[in-house]
Amino acid sequence: xxxxxxxxxxxxxxxxxxxxxxxxxxxxxxxxxxxxxxxxxxxxxxxxxxxxxxxxxxxxxxxxxxxxxxxxxxxxxxxxxxxxxxxxxxxxxxxxxxxxxxxxxxxxxxxxxxxxxxxxxxxxxxxxxxxxxxxxxxxxxxxxxxxxxxxxxxxxxxxxxxxxxxxxxxxxxxxxxxxxxxxxxxxxxxxxxxxxxxxxxxxxxxxxxxxxxxxxxxxxxxxxxxxxxxxxxxxxxxxxxxxxxxxxx
Numbered sequence: 190x191x192x193x194x195x196x197x198x199x200x201x202x203x204x205x206x207x208x209x210x211x212x213x214x215x216x217x218x219x220x221x222x223x224x225x226x227x228x229x230x231x232x233x234x235x236x237x238x239x240x241x242x243x244x245x246x247x248x249x250x251x252x253x254x255x256x257x258x259x260x261x262x263x264x265x266x267x268x269x270x271x272x273x274x275x276x277x278x279x280x281x282x283x284x285x286x287x288x289x290x291x292x293x294x295x296x297x298x299x300x301x302x303x304x305x306x307x308x309x310x311x312x313x314x315x316x317x318x319x320x321x322x323x324x325x326x327x328x329x330x331x332x333x334x335x336x337x338x339x340x341x342x343x344x345x346x347x348x349x350x351x352x353x354x355x356x357x358x359x360x361x362x363x364x365x366x367x368x369x370x371x372x373x374x375x376x377x378x379x380x381x382x383x384x385x386x387x388x389x390x391x392x393x394x395x396x397x398x399x400x401x402x403x404x405x406x407x408x409x410x411x412x413x414x415x416x417x418x419x420x421x422x423x424x425x426x427x428x429x430x431x432x433x434x435x436x437x438x
Contacts, residue, residue: 193259193300193301197263198260198261199346200345200394201240201260202262202263204241204263205262208393210392211380211389212246215243215378215379216247216379217376217379218324218428219247222293222324223293226320227320229251231253232251233253233288234253234290235255235282235284236254236255236257237282237293237294238279239257239258240258241258255284257282280306280310282311285314287317289314289319291321293321293323294311294323294324295325296324297325298325299325300350302351305363305364308364312366315435317435319435320432320433321361323361323430323433324428327428327429328352328353330373330427331427332412332426332427334411336350338411339399339411340394343398343404344396348394358431361431370430373428373429374429378423378424379417379421383405384405385422387401387404388401390404390424391404408424
């Protein structure tokens with residue numbers, strides 16, 4: 190299994206190009222995580238791994254965003270809203286103890302086999318009473334099968350996800366977090382039409398071994414697509430979202 194750094198040094202720029210071409214495709218994904226963070230104006234929010242800094246567009250006014258992303262390939266398309274995109278390893282996190290109010294991690298930790306070191310680093314940098322929201326693919330879900338199946342068979346790096354499950358919850362608890370909630374959240378990735386949907390996914394996952402039409406067929410067959418009331422297209426997606434609190438022990 191390739192490391193997070195190895196994967197996204199190879200295909201981070203393709204991922205970022207897709208996100209910049211369709212900046213609102215994943216609005217519902219980011220917003221469901223932000224809502225569960227219960228952020229307040231003035232809070233400092235850590236975002237790891239930050240990718241191209243997309244989360245900062247969804248924070249409430251007055252929040253201060255701090256992004257950490259170890260792969261410089263995400264900045265090749267013109268920078269990243271201020272994320273730390275130097276060749277700094279993912280760990281340790283580049284912040285002082287108890288220096289942030291809330292940490293969020295969206296769709297990145299399934300590339301880490303052992304998540305506990307990251308969870309411990311989150312505990313170190315989040316002040317007592319602060320929250321951690323981890324939102325990622327659930328083991329055994331349709332999304333997990335799509336990623337490890339069609340995406341892994343057709344992209345430039347393969348895909349072997351270590352998806353969220355009971356082991357992940359145990360890692361959180363061992364790291365010192367108090368679990369507040371865990372739930373499976375269903376939502377859509379949003380597009381104007383099916384062609385835009387397939388083109389976005391084809392670029393996001395760097396599907397260089399298949400065609401856009403192949404990707405469209407795989408999405409329709411394996412994930413499902415809905416025509417929404419406003420005439421837009423919604424690609425079905427799903428994540429497990431876990432909320433935890435830093436309690437002093």
